[in-house]
Structures are given as C-alpha cells and as structure tokens.
Amino acid sequence: MTDNHNYEEYKTILQKAADLNNATAVLSWDQEVYMPPKGAYFRGRQIATLAGQAHELLTSNQLSNLLDELQKDEGLNDLQKANIQRSHEDLQKNKQLPPSFVEELSTLTSECYNAWIAARKKNDFNMFAPFLKKMVALNRKKASLFGYKEHPYDALLDEYEPGATVAMLDRVFDGVKSELPPILKKITAATQVDDSCFGAYFPKDSQWNFSIEVLQAMGYDFEAGRQDYSEHPFTTSFSPADVRVTTRVSEHDFASLLWSTIHEGGHALYEQGLPESEYGLPLGAAASLGIHESQSRLWENCIGRGLHFWKHFYPILQARFPEQLSNVTLEHFYRAANKVQPSLIRTEADEVTYHFHVLIRYEIEKALIESTLEVEDVRARWNELYQKYLGITPPDDKTGILQDIHWSHGSFGYFPTYTLGSFYAAQFFSKAQDSIPDLLQQIERGETTELLNWLRDGVHKHGRRYYSEELCERVTGSKLDTSHFLTYITEKYSKVYGVDFTE
Amino acid sequence: MTDNHNYEEYKTILQKAADLNNATAVLSWDQEVYMPPKGAYFRGRQIATLAGQAHELLTSNQLSNLLDELQKDEGLNDLQKANIQRSHEDLQKNKQLPPSFVEELSTLTSECYNAWIAARKKNDFNMFAPFLKKMVALNRKKASLFGYKEHPYDALLDEYEPGATVAMLDRVFDGVKSELPPILKKITAATQVDDSCFGAYFPKDSQWNFSIEVLQAMGYDFEAGRQDYSEHPFTTSFSPADVRVTTRVSEHDFASLLWSTIHEGGHALYEQGLPESEYGLPLGAAASLGIHESQSRLWENCIGRGLHFWKHFYPILQARFPEQLSNVTLEHFYRAANKVQPSLIRTEADEVTYHFHVLIRYEIEKALIESTLEVEDVRARWNELYQKYLGITPPDDKTGILQDIHWSHGSFGYFPTYTLGSFYAAQFFSKAQDSIPDLLQQIERGETTELLNWLRDGVHKHGRRYYSEELCERVTGSKLDTSHFLTYITEKYSKVYGVDFTE
8 A cells, every 4th residue: 555645644643642642641640650749730620632633633623634535535444444444433523512511510420539539538429419410410411412213321331331321231141140149159158268378477578479470471571561569450551562550469369369460460461562553543442341340350260270270370379478378278269269259349249149230320320321310310220229239238338339430420320331241351361262172281280371462363352443342353253142141150060169150 | 029920920030930840850860869760761751751741832933022021120129131032142142053953862862871871881992983973063063153252162161050161161270280290299209198997898887877967067958858769869950948969878878978978968058049039040049050059069078078068977977877987086087088099080079179070071072062072082082182191091981982972962061161160169268257257167077058158158159140150259359260179189188198288
C-alpha cells in the first residue's frame, strides 16, 4: 500500500490523544502510589486539563471529516479499515452526548463520589441516596441519548462491553441462577475448608519477593513494567512497553497479595501483548472490560488457583516459608486457596459465590434504569437479594449497599463485565487445553509460555478488532457458552469439597 | 478590583500550559526514578506531545492579543501588572525564533546529545566536535535572532538569568580570578585535611533515614513532597504542593548523599515557597537559575557545611553511626566536610575550586559565541585553562571536556548561574545574619524556621516579580556584591585550614 495522507493524519490525531491519555494514566498512577497528600488539588486540575485536550482532539471536526473520507477509501488494508470502523463508532457515540450533558454528568459524578465517601464514613445510605437518584436519572437520560434497540440498559452496557445486551446477560445469569445454587448448597453442607494457613505471619518483603517471582514465571516483562504498592491493587498501561501493576500486603493475610498479584498480572499480560504498531489506535487497545477480565481471571482462577500450578510452586513457597507452611500439605493449601463461603463483600468473594454478588447488582441496575425500582427501595432490595442468593443479610450499609465505588462514578453496566470475564476465561481455558494437549503438564512444570503465546495470538494481538463474542467465536469456535464455566466449577469443586454435584 | 475577563482568560491559558508542563515534569521524574527501560520510546513521544501542546498555547494569537489588551489595562493591580509584563517579555522572546529555527535546534539537540553520549563512551571529543560546531553556530544565530545590546552572549544568558550580562559576569569572575588563586595557593600549602571518615561503610538505609531527618529539620514539607533515588540527584516541581527531590547513595561515600540531599532540599524549599495563588503565572515561578542556585547553595554550603549546623547534628549523626564516627571529632568532621582540593570534575568540586570550573566554561563559551575561539581548539583551551587555574590537566576527555551534559543540550549561558548562585547565597546569608541577630545560635540548636521564613518572605514568595539583581537589592540593600562571597570564603577557610589569608 502506498502512503495514505488522510490515514496518516488520522493516526497522528489519535496518537496525540493517546499520548495525552497515557500521560493522564501516569499522573493517576503516581497519585495512587507515590504522590504526597497535598499534591491532590493541582494534580486534579492537571488531569482535567490533559483529559480536556484529548477530548478536543477526539471530537474535532478535523477527525470527523477525515473519518468520513476514510470510510469511503477503498485503498485501505483490512487492519486500517478496522481502525477506521471502530473510530467512526466511537465518534458517533461521542456525538450523541451534547457538551452540556457531559458537563452536567461530570459535575454530578464529582458530587456523587464525595457523597459516597461521606456516606460510607457515616455508614448511612440515606446520605448517598439523593445523589444516587440524580445519577440514575442522568444515566437514564444517557441511555436515551445513546439510543438502543431493545433495552435502555443495552446503551449503557455498550460503553464497557460493546455488543453486549440485556438479552445476552439474562442468558448468562440464568445459568448462574439455575446452576450455582444447588452447587453452593452442597458445598455449604460439606465438610468445611480450613484456610487458617494464610493467617500466619508472612513478612512483607518475603511476600513481595514471591509475588515478583510469580509474575516473572507468568511471563510478565519487568523490562516493560513494574510492581508497586497501592491501597487497592490495579493495572495501568502507558504503552504496551510500560504496563504497571500494584498490589497491597497484609502480613497476616498472604492470600490477599498472592491472588491479587496473579489477577493484575493477567490484566498486564494482555496490555503488554497489544500491538505496539497500533499504539493509540483502536486495534492497539483492549477489546472490552469483559475480555480484559477474562485474562485476569484465567490467570488468577483457572491457573493460579489450580492444583497443577501449585504442584510446581508450592514446594518453592514452602521452602520460602518453612515455619509457616511446612506442616501444610499441598492438598490442604490447594483446598484453602479455593474455600467457598457466602460473604458480604464482593471483592473478597470466592469464584463460586462471586457471581451472586454481580447478579444482585445487575438486577438492581437493570431495574433502576428501566424504572421498575426506585432509589428509595434499593437498600431493601439489596438486602433481600443477599438473603435470597447468599443466605446472609448485611448488618450495615458499609458492608452492604455502600461497599462499591461504581455507582458513585455513574458506572452502570460495569458490574456484569466481571461475570462475563469469568465465563470467557473458562471458555478460553477449556479451548486452550484442547489446543495444547499437554497444557496441564506444562503448568505442573511451571511452564506457561505456550499458553501465553496462545493467548497473545488468539486474544491480545487483535486489540479492538473484534467485539467480545466475535473474538470468543474466533478463538473457541463458539460464542459465549455458559456451560464451560459451569463445567469448570462443577469439576473443580467436586474435588475440593469431595461432593458429587450430579447426584 | 472587579473581575477582569481578559485577565481571567490570560490566566486560563497560562495555567493550562502549566498543567501540561507539570505533567511533562511528572513523566520526566518517573522516567528518571521508576520507568522500566522499554518504556523509553513511547515516553519520549508522550513528552513531546505535551510540550507541543503547551507551546501552542503559549505562542497562540489568542494569548498575544490578550497581552496587547492587558498591557493597556489600567485596572490591573500591581501583581497582575507584573505577571502581564513578564508574560509579554516571554512572548516577545518566543516570537524572535521562527518555528523552522526551533525545529532545527530541536533536531540538532537530539543528535548532539546522542553524539555526546557516544563520544563519552569512546572517550573521544573528536566524535562530538562536529555536532558541537553546529550547536555553536545555531547558538550564535539564536543570539542574533534574540538581539542584544552589547555582547551576543548576553542574549543567551538571558534565557537562564534574565538581566544578567557579560559586563556583570566579567565583574564577578574578575573577583574569582584575582581573589581565589592566592587563597587556594595558601590552602594547598597548608596541612591537608583528612576526609577518609566518609569512606567508612555507611549502610544505605541508615544514610537514607538520616537524609530524611535533615530534610525535615530544614523545613521541607513531606506532605508536599518526597525523596526518591535516581542516578543523578535533582529537584522537580509539579506545583508548590508537590515538589520532589532525588538522591543517590554510595555505601562508601556518605558525603555524596548528605550534601546532595541538603542542596536539593534548598532548591525544593524555594519551589514549595512559591505562591500557590500564582500557579502557572510568572509570579508563581522561580526568578532565575542563579536565584534558584542561591537557595540550594545557601543551605548546602553556608548552613550545611557550617560548624553551627553540625554542632547540633553531629552528635545525632554519631549516635546513628557509632562504629564509623565515634572516633571522629566534630572538629575533624567539620574540616573533612570542607576539604579543598583542585580536581577534574566540576560536580565533585569543593566550594573554593568550584568557581574555577565555572570560569573555564564561561571563558570558553563566551569565546565560542563571539567567534574568537573555534571548536577545533576547544579541547586544547580547556586543558590549558585547567592547568592555569587548577594546576591539573585532564588525562582524557571523559574527565575533561566531555564531562558535562550542558553543551550537548545547547545550553550556552547556563554554567555562570552556578557561580552567581554561590555569590547570591553568601550575600543573602550575610544579610540574614544581620536581620536575625541570633541566627547562628538558632542553627546551633537545629532551628532554621526563622531563616526559612526570612527566605520565604524576601525571595520565595515573589516568584519572577523581580530580576535577580533587583531582588538581591530588595533583600540585601545592594546589587550583587562579590565581596560577600570572598569574605565568607576567607573567614571560613582560614579557620578550616588554620591559615591567615590577610598576610
């Protein structure tokens, strides 16, 4: 192909915006990990300025005109066409929201977040409710501005999981609702797992060093990334050549650091695997939150809580912590790593009960957006659903309806991507075992390179070229199929708890 | 005063540019202290994009028109007028350089820097010379584009030290040339100082902890800053509320960390003392490099290498390092901290011989810019001047003419600000002792708050409101007067070396 002046100009605009957005990511990362407290005010305005400059570039008439031209351009290759298609969709979406609406939403978000912080402190949902009410109203409006075919919630979902719909999610959560309760019931009735081994004293530095080793073993490139401490673990990317993870440490809860490192490592491997040549363009970005989560959960759960992984790593871990673990067998450790127990806090839930937490939020969000539930009744509904699905009732708002940040940010449609991630992960992992027949033996030897290459080739390198379900179909031969997750859970937990779920 | 729409608009533009430039500073800081190696390429383009966006704002017609209007505006208060005056000067200066020239210079700078790196590696000035030749030529051109009254070098100086001229510097360096050689001669002939105490083993963490304590004692606000490690120590500011320092540690050279921390701490106190209300505006920025250096050198040398300071801190230091220092007396330690010895490397020089290093560079730069010296002859001149002023000749280029980064960056006119800094420091410190009669007693008690407040009030809070010499006159009652530095040196080193310089 000859040089295409329009395409180069388009690329320049998008890459400049990416530079600004990646700089914002550096500023945010610093804010979480190193910034001194008084720096917050000016940091806030610096981030706002950079975001504003990026937004100007991405909503400019110049870009709009270029995209119009480029959509008609027959000379582009397939990758270029895919970039133009995605950028066109992004711009159309951006255009649906008038600047006045964007401003109103941004102001409310800031107020709503502060209200959530204050309400959490006082443990009082009533302080948050009026703001949440406004936030729901603005999100209903947002849905109508974006437009939708079947359900207003579809329009919101689309921001996090392009192509996903209520119809698709209902299908997924029907699986959760019908299949998981009997499994959970049998687990609860079985002999319980003792996970007290994680509560021994594990010195901070030794935990840290082990986490670095695990990241290295996963294939995370420390020449193109680093791990730091932060209050809440996260992954952030400034380019595929600089993708950072954070973790937190508690000296009497080794499990917390261990699986959060592996989880973030999974996210980071995806970002490190995005094509550098497509920097700043849609094909250089992750496909969706659900696909992103599929990578973190595949590593965290399918690999990192699997017996095969620990056959290799547990002797190493034991040698590192002889006092704490010499009396804990591999079998015991493996069961402890997979303890199932209904609990109140989503982020601390095991991989079976986790999806009830998401289901509850999904049902509430959907009802709020379709106006079949009012904010006044949300707490009651929350508590009722926790009782229904998990058999427990939050004693207060902090461990109940005020636990998540998402609604204070106005992120309706985000939660379901966590469950989609687990389901995609199970489907990918199942296919990986077909494609790499000795995969589990490789994992037992601590070798995950072939798996990583398989993920790179099937998922990472495509960026946003395909929608999630299309990508899933290309990788596994079928669209999202909930049976993979349910089979994975059944097989694993029948062993962990010694229960036959088929009876 | 009523709200002035033009002034608000002007402020918005400058503060947006400041946000972009401060974001660049965060990216650069991260690059030096934490960035993984592969991140360099994309970080480079991110920094370039941000710099470009800031430049666009600062050279926009909108800003130019606003400044034209505001210069005629009688309704502004004095601070506002001062901001407008400085911004007008900045813009006029920016306008003198056509974009094609700026681009040429930027490209050459990058080539020239790479050539310097390569030449240093091979220890061969000849590899660097052709690039330096081009750099000198472009800087001659720059001087003529900026324009000047008396000497082309004045135009270049102005970028680092507004208002400074060759006439003024010649006066300063005449003092160096006439007064320091006899002092150095007597010191060299006296009983030499033993500074081997710094070479004992001082564990990294303990050095670090002590440096943090010293910064705290100086009044550096850790709620608005932090210290990290980097290859070369530096100070950087993202706002007055987030000013960071870096240091480096060598376990057998405690002196390196100690005084570099105090030096950077001095820079940082200045930046933390700039007025937040003037963020992004000239009055929110440091007056000049010379004034900046005056703050770092006042703390490093006048305070941090002074006997009074160590009367308080040495017992603490000894208690921290009993094995290494219990046999070293305060008097011995103080003399070691002030050892004078001609040496090859500027950055490692003591406060007497340091100014010969600067003088040599100043003479060479001036001659290059006025075309009385050609690049071909620079190495010979360098070596000749080292022999003349310091009695030593570099054995190679690495420890000679290739030691500094400045020329590879095209920074002609920068070096003299180091010497100006020391001279301003001595003058400020002398005045501070007049203004605070028991200052030395306070320092002996480890109290520097009153001094810091005096510096805040006299220097820091004014930002760029006054040119350096005007500021100096306001603070001390007279323009830069070299006698303060020479008196300071004479008094101090006659004690350190037990020599009478008046004989």
